[in-house]
Ligand SMILES: Nc1ncnc2c1ncn2[C@@H]1O[C@H](COP(=O)(O)OP(=O)(O)OP(=O)(O)O)[C@@H](O)[C@H]1O
């Protein structure tokens with residue numbers, strides 16, 4: 001199920017502004033890859049190119065190549081809607097659909113894509129909520145509004161919603177930044193479980209979190225504000241944190257930077 | 259570095275946050291003391307003054323409202339207590355005859371408003387959806403500009419325009435439908451603007467959440483965006499409809515009064531509450547006619563009020579719950 005992502009020479013633009021330049025990297029399947037780097041270096045921007053969410057922003061465009069196994073995500077014949085069904089995404093701020101119940105939120109991706117049948121949906125909803133470690137907390141109130149949950153629960157609801165459509169890759173942009181330490185731990189545990197079946201990419205500002213959850217870490221940096229962000233290096237997490245090959249990375253990690 | 263503010267750190271009375279890194283640039287103790295005492299008193303005085311001004315403005319605004327409501331209600335209410343008022347029409351009732359019904363006019367007003375809504379709601383909502391969700395560049399700007407112009411068109415101009423097209427150019431008789439058409443011109447910009455506002459209130463995060471699930475844009479617009487904004491849109495439409503129902507100029511020009519029942523929008527004269535008021539106003543000197551006029555006015559106010567209340571109720575119960 002999980003797929004490998006190969007990015008070659010990717011430039012990302014907002015209109016005329018080049019936000020990210022020359023990224024080449026491989027994201028391994030069934031593993032967690034963390035993106036770290038100072039604010040504004042283009043982590044979110046780059047992440048959103050991996051499921052073609054970047055082009056939703058007016059003026060957003062991309063040059064270069066992104067391969068998902070043997071599929072070219074930016075091929076002319078590739079439908080962005082299909083890409084997003086394969087590559088799911090969890091956002092920084094939990095964003096459950098406010099008009100929908102907990103159940104409907106999880107079922108949303110399937111229903112909106114035309115899946116019918118109560119027993120099918122019931123099964124997937126339960127499975128996804130269990131997968132997101134939320135089932136026990138909400139099983140008695142599936143009909144209640146999703147927006148009525150706590151922030152951490154909402155974020156897990158969003159993860160359940162994302163995995164309910166059975167993507168191959170899960171992108172997470174600072175999924176814990178709005179959460180307390182306990183909810184954060186719950187989500188980190190969840191990421192650990194999910195990586196057995198998904199390819200996971202997570203953006204985080206929290207070094208400990210990157211060290212705890214990820215197998216590989218990519219460090220992004222930018223030379224100066226207004227300059228495009230670049231990938232400095234990507235390597236096994238233990239190497240990045242103990243013995244990085246670039247001076248910049250070491251400076252950033254040891255806190256001598258920014 | 260610690261982010262806690264040290265206790266001796268002076269926090270100015272206006273509550274402006276002073277960063278912990280910037281040294282307190284506050285002047286010597288004398289001025290600080292003055293700032294501590296005076297602003298309290300000064301603010302209390304300002305507060306009282308503002309309250310007085312606010313409440314007087316409110317009372318002033320209420321005077322004409324209460325006055326109108328009281329006059330109309332006290333003069334018209336006894337007409338409304340007659341059963342025939344709600345069931346009958348004015349057929350064979352002369353100006354100096356008392357009583358008669360207003361049902362023909364109530365029906366006419368509702369039927370015309372219904373037709374107006376039927377035409378303008380889809381056009382208005384689709385235009386707003388285009389402007390907010392799809393429109394980029396020239397066309398969207400042009401449409402938005404046109405809507406602005408349309409919303410500034412006085413109702414009599416809308417009525418004359420329809421008269422010119424409908425009656426003069428096409429040679430079709432005046433009718434309830436012609437009235438509805440001119441009301442459509444007045445209603446569309448209201449719907450477009452209010453729906454636009456509601457669509458803009460839908461957070462972009464919800465659209466992105468939907469796209470990220472692999473949901474096509476049009477499904478996202480229909481099932482997420484319109485759904486989330488639904489009660490706001492309905493409220494806007496009901497309030498717009500309530501306003502249009504009281505319009506009079508198009509009725510006078512395009513929909514002549516009749517004392518009979520007329521439920522066919524395409525068959526000539528059609529009574530409405532505003533034209534009934536106008537009819538009886540002509541014989542205001544007669545108590546019988548004057549009473550009918552007040553009764554019709556009160557009925558119209560009640561209809562509009564009901565629509566307004568319905569709008570508020572939808573807004574209240576349809577809004578997103580926590
Ligand atoms: N919608 C946008 N339009 C124009 N420029 C944008 C937009 N979003 C981001 N940018 C710019 O692109 C660059 C990269 O931003 P991005 O949000 O990807 O950074 P980031 O690494 O995710 O930062 P953070 O860690 O603060 O989330 C920044 O210079 C930012 O100003």
Ligand SMILES: [Mg+2]
Pocket residue numbers: 043044045173
């Ligand atoms: Mg970011």
